[in-house]
Ligand SMILES: [Zn+2]
């Protein structure tokens with residue numbers, strides 16, 4: 096590494112252009128646009144003296160480019176990360192997450208390293224460290240947070256002592272993809288020869304483990320939800336029967352409910368406090384059963400009445416579900432609030448589950464009932480292909496198979512053992 100390879104050593108060219116000479120030298124890629132940059136100059140005349148001048152100019156250019164290269168070779172990882180973030184097209188909520196990991200985790204650990212020195216070994220050792228302790232402590236006990244600034248006895252004040260907790264494999268994988276993005280850009284910009292992240296091993300991804308509620312638990316959950324209030328009951332019912340994503344649920348407006356054709360049209364998503372289009376392959380219309388339709392019609396009428404009673408006007412643009420603090424339905428239900436409310440409800444019923452499992456519930460129930468995988472995947476908005484999708488399918492089929500076995504088992508005549 097370090098030196099410029101022969102193939103890339105700048106040679107440059109001198110070409111006759113009418114009555115003058117054009118000197119031209121490739122100076123690498125523009126770090127921002129990724130386009131090639133050339134140093135260009137013109138020397139008057141085409142005689143020997145002009146050629147000598149042109150040669151001198153070219154030598155000057157080479158010195159300039161070499162200087163620039165050696166300056167670039169000392170670029171720190173922090174700078175590469177900043178430049179990559181600045182020049183890439185990343186969705187807002189993702190960007191926020193990335194900035195968090197970059198500032199809190201990556202930069203303090205290896206941000207000061209020259210990009211040329213970052214290698215697979217360095218990355219892997221960082222990942223191992225993070226899996227052991229997210230604070231990357233040295234193993235000696237220390238107080239994480241003091242209860243007071245004045246001198247005091249920590250034991251007496253019960254100041255918070257550090258306890259190692261490793262980062263989740265999925266988080267470390269995210270850190271890896273940030274490093275891979277930034278180092279890939281550094282390679283494109285010719286600050287390094289290759290992207291070391293391509294070689295580095297990242298922690299394995301845990302397979303999805305669907306643990307959907309049993310039909311009996313699902314019945315209790317939906318019953319309790321309706322007991323709490325009709326809006327909430329309708330929400331839980333809808334997620335259970337459609338398997339829609341939380342973002343899709345929160346982003347749902349009345350104009351997406353096709354009351355006459357008994358379909359629901361999912362194309363918007365509520366992510367990170369913003370409305371955005373669902374990934375193209377996930378846009379879908381799904382059929383609703385008549386019970387669900389009845390509930391939705393009732394819900395619509397209820398919301399319309401409430402909005403009017405508040406002096407507002409009911410329009411189809413309003414959100415179908417909203418939090419208690421925004422009874423005018425102009426704001427969507429906060430995704431986190433939905434998750435929390437569902438979790439609290441399940442806890443009260445002593446059912447260990449969370450909202451996401453309702454999606455698995457829909458999938459496995461349909462598969463167990465004999466609906467084919469393609470239809471199920473379509474309903475749940477999986478476009479097919481892709482490693483993640485395939486792993487989820489496999490998990491659904493396995494869960495549904497387990498259920499099928501249980502059903503069969505429960506219907507077998509009991510054997511009497513002597
Ligand atoms: Zn203390």
Ligand SMILES: [Zn+2]
Pocket residue numbers: 228229230231232233234257258259260
């Ligand atoms: Zn620690």
